Amino acid sequence: MEQMIDMRPAEPVFPLGLNETRTAWSAPRDEGAPARLLFVGCDAACPDVDRVAGVRLVAVVPSMRAAGHLRAMIAADILWIAGAQAIESETFADLMAAAAERQCGLVCETTLAALDRVAAAVPDALRTQWLVDADPAERLVALAAARPSARLAVHDISRDEAMERIDRLQDEVARISRLLGELAGQPGLAGAPRPGGGIVGYDTGVRAPTRDFSVMPRSFEPEERTRDRQRAKAVRHMLRQRRMREQYFAADLFADPAWDMLLDLYAARLERQPVSVSSLCIAAAVPATTALRWIKTMTDAGIFLREADPQDGRRIFIALSDGANEAMARYFEALDE
Structure with missing residues (x-):
């Protein structure tokens, strides 16, 4: 060489x-x-x-x-x-x-x-x-x-197989975007391609709302905060169940990084907790390079958003867009019925 x-x-x-x-x-x-x-x-x-x-x-x-x-x-x-x-x-x-x-x-x-x-x-x-x-x-x-x-x-x-994974990535993200949009009752998530051309949600820009990550004493929690804590607990339980499968079967048999990241970000939003890039890579349960490709593609599709850390300019957080968060909420409401 x-x-x-x-x-x-x-x-x-x-x-x-x-x-x-x-x-x-x-x-x-x-x-x-x-x-x-x-x-x-x-x-x-x-x-x-x-x-x-x-x-x-x-x-x-x-x-x-x-x-x-x-x-x-x-x-x-x-x-x-x-x-x-x-x-x-x-x-x-x-x-x-x-x-x-x-x-x-x-x-x-x-x-x-x-x-x-x-x-x-x-x-x-x-x-x-x-x-x-x-x-x-x-x-x-x-x-x-x-x-x-x-x-x-x-x-x-x-x-080789790595290149084939890249070929499947765009199709998989497009499918997830369509499903989340249908669950939320929208024609498409912000950032997703419109059927007739153009991009959904970029007319006014899309940003996740500013969130207060501080946690108040539980005795003073409003009903909505209590409900969010219970939902977050259920989502974390689902993630643990998904990880338990890897104790009995090969991990790549159930690899679904997009869904694992959606669950992790949804639970974090309910908990009022930020999620760093490295933390989300770990939650994806796939090699970090693969997880980063998913993060980039999901961000380009408007499902994820990048947010600067207000306390440390050397770090960024990843969050769900409003459309993706609403779709996840409707999904879990449907599970409760």
């Missing part, structure tokens, strides 16, 4: 004068040309780019020089960051700013322990593929998904 990597930038880099600043500009991209990849990390960690169609490795650079290198490139399509948890906060923030300026896709590798901190530093506008303790197949899938072209073409040698 080392023989195939040019440590020097393949794109020309022009020096700046003392009083000259560079405005981020990308040359028009030839649709038939391969996507240009800048890898941030060590040479040994670089993926086998030749196994993914339509991607060309431009350079491998250390994190300290990555932002400047990215800004100096004439064109960049994909930025891959390996070991994001080890990069200094200021260096990482500068790199994210450069990626936003160049409007390139991002593949970000980190650990589960650092996921909340790293995710909070990545701008929402970036098309991000997350990798947490990923295997080689997941890395190839992420690289294919990060390409600027809408069609994800991967050589047959890399099209």
